[in-house]
Amino acid sequence: MTRPQALRQAEEEGGDYRLDAQIGFLLRKANQRHLTIFAAQISELTPRQFAALAKLLELGPLSQNRLGRATAMDAATIKGVIGRLLARDLVITAADPSDRRRLTVSLTRSGRQLIEESLLHARRISETTLEPLTPGEARQLLALIEKLT
Amino acid sequence: MTRPQALRQAEEEGGDYRLDAQIGFLLRKANQRHLTIFAAQISELTPRQFAALAKLLELGPLSQNRLGRATAMDAATIKGVIGRLLARDLVITAADPSDRRRLTVSLTRSGRQLIEESLLHARRISETTLEPLTPGEARQLLALIEKLT
DNA sequence: ATCGACTTGTTTGTACACAAACAGAATTCT
DNA sequence: AGAATTCTGTTTGTGTACAAACAAGTCGAT
Numbered sequence: 056m057t058r059p060q061a062l063r064q065a066e067e068e069g070g071d072y073r074l075d076a077q078i079g080f081l082l083r084k085a086n087q088r089h090l091t092i093f094a095a096q097i098s099e100l101t102p103r104q105f106a107a108l109a110k111l112l113e114l115g116p117l118s119q120n121r122l123g124r125a126t127a128m129d130a131a132t133i134k135g136v137i138g139r140l141l142a143r144d145l146v147i148t149a150a151d152p153s154d155r156r157r158l159t160v161s162l163t164r165s166g167r168q169l170i171e172e173s174l175l176h177a178r179r180i181s182e183t184t185l186e187p188l189t190p191g192e193a194r195q196l197l198a199l200i201e202k203l204t
Numbered sequence: 205m206t207r208p209q210a211l212r213q214a215e216e217e218g219g220d221y222r223l224d225a226q227i228g229f230l231l232r233k234a235n236q237r238h239l240t241i242f243a244a245q246i247s248e249l250t251p252r253q254f255a256a257l258a259k260l261l262e263l264g265p266l267s268q269n270r271l272g273r274a275t276a277m278d279a280a281t282i283k284g285v286i287g288r289l290l291a292r293d294l295v296i297t298a299a300d301p302s303d304r305r306r307l308t309v310s311l312t313r314s315g316r317q318l319i320e321e322s323l324l325h326a327r328r329i330s331e332t333t334l335e336p337l338t339p340g341e342a343r344q345l346l347a348l349i350e351k352l353t
Numbered sequence: 354a355t356c357g358a359c360t361t362g363t364t365t366g367t368a369c370a371c372a373a374a375c376a377g378a379a380t381t382c383t
Numbered sequence: 384a385g386a387a388t389t390c391t392g393t394t395t396g397t398g399t400a401c402a403a404a405c406a407a408g409t410c411g412a413t
Contacts, residue, residue, distance in 0.1 A: 103368080
C-alpha cells in the first residue's frame with residue numbers, strides 16, 4: 056500500500072525530520088527521567104520488581120503468566136523478575152494443584168513488608184516525575200497517555 | 205490473607221495507589237506500544253540504531269560520546285549500538301587526530317542509504333503511534349511530554 | 354611545567370525486553 | 384473419546400540501559 060503522495064511529501068520534506076520532536080524519542084527520555092527518580096526513592100527494588108510485588112499485594116497470589124500480564128511483562132521477562140525476587144526471598148512459588156501448568160507466586164512475609172514500605176514512597180515518585188507540570192497539565196497528560204495505549 | 209492491612213495503610217496515605225494509573229507505568233506501556241509499531245515499519249533497525257544513524261545524517265560525523273548524548277544514550281550503551289552498526293558496515297570509526305581520546309563515527313554509503321530510506325517510514329511511525337488521538341490532542345501530548353524532560 | 358580535575362572510551366555486571374521455538378497440560382470441537 | 388487448539392512456563396539469543404571502576408588523553412590553574 057504505497058501512497059505516492061505520502062512518499063513524495065516525505066522526500067520533499069526529507070530534511071525536516073527532527074528526532075528530538077518525535078513521540079518515540081520523547082517517550083523514551085521521559086521514561087529515563089522517571090527511572091532515575093524511581094531509583095533515587097526506592098533503591099531496593101527496580102520498577103518492574105516493584106510492579107510485580109505491588110500487584111501481588113493488590114490481587115493476592117497469581118500465576119506467573121497472569122502476574123506478567125497484570126504488569127505488562129511478557130513471559131520471558133516476568134520469569135527473570137520472579138527469579139530475582141525468589142532469590143531474595145521476597146516471593147515464593149508453588150505448583151497449582153488444579154492446573155498443573157501453573158506456577159502460583161505469592162508474597163513472603165519480607166516481600167509484603169518491603170512492598171508496603173515501598174508504597175509509602177511510590178506516590179512521591181509519581182509526584183516528582185510530574186513536578187514540571189501544573190496539576191491540570193498533569194491530569195491532561197495522564198489522560199492523553201492512557202488514551203494512547 | 206492480610207489485605208485489610210494494605211487497605212488500611214493505603215487509606216492512611218490519603219488515597220489508594222493504583223499501579224495502572226501511575227505515570228511511570230503508563231509511560232512504559234506507551235513506550236512498549238511505540239516499539240511494536242516501530243518494529244513493524246522498520247525491521248532492519250532498532251529505534252536506538254535508527255536514532256544514531258539519523259543523528260549522524262543530521263549532524264555529520266561525531267565522536268562516539270557526543271553521538272550518545274545527542275541520542276540520549278550513555279557511554280556504555282552507545283558503544284554497544286555503534287559496535288553493532290560497525291559489524292553491519294553502516295558506520296565507520298576513525299581516530300580524531302586533534303584529540304586522541306576521541307573516536308569519530310561516520311556514516312558509510314550503505315548506512316546513509318539505509319537511514320535515508322528509513323526516514324521515509326519514520327514519519328508514519330510517529331503518526332501511527334499518535335493515531336488514537338486527535339491532531340490537537342497529539343500536539344498537546346507532545347508539548348506536555350517535552351515539558352516533562 | 355605540572356598537578357589535579359575533567360573528558361573519552363572501555364569493561365564488567367545486573368536487569369529488563371521481546372522474538373522464536375519448545376514441552377507439557379488443559380480446553381474445545383467434532 | 385480423540386484431534387486440534389490454546390495456554391503456561393522455559394530456554395536461547397539479541398539488544399538495550401545504566402552503575403561502577405578504570406586507563407589514557409586534555410586542559411585550566413598554579
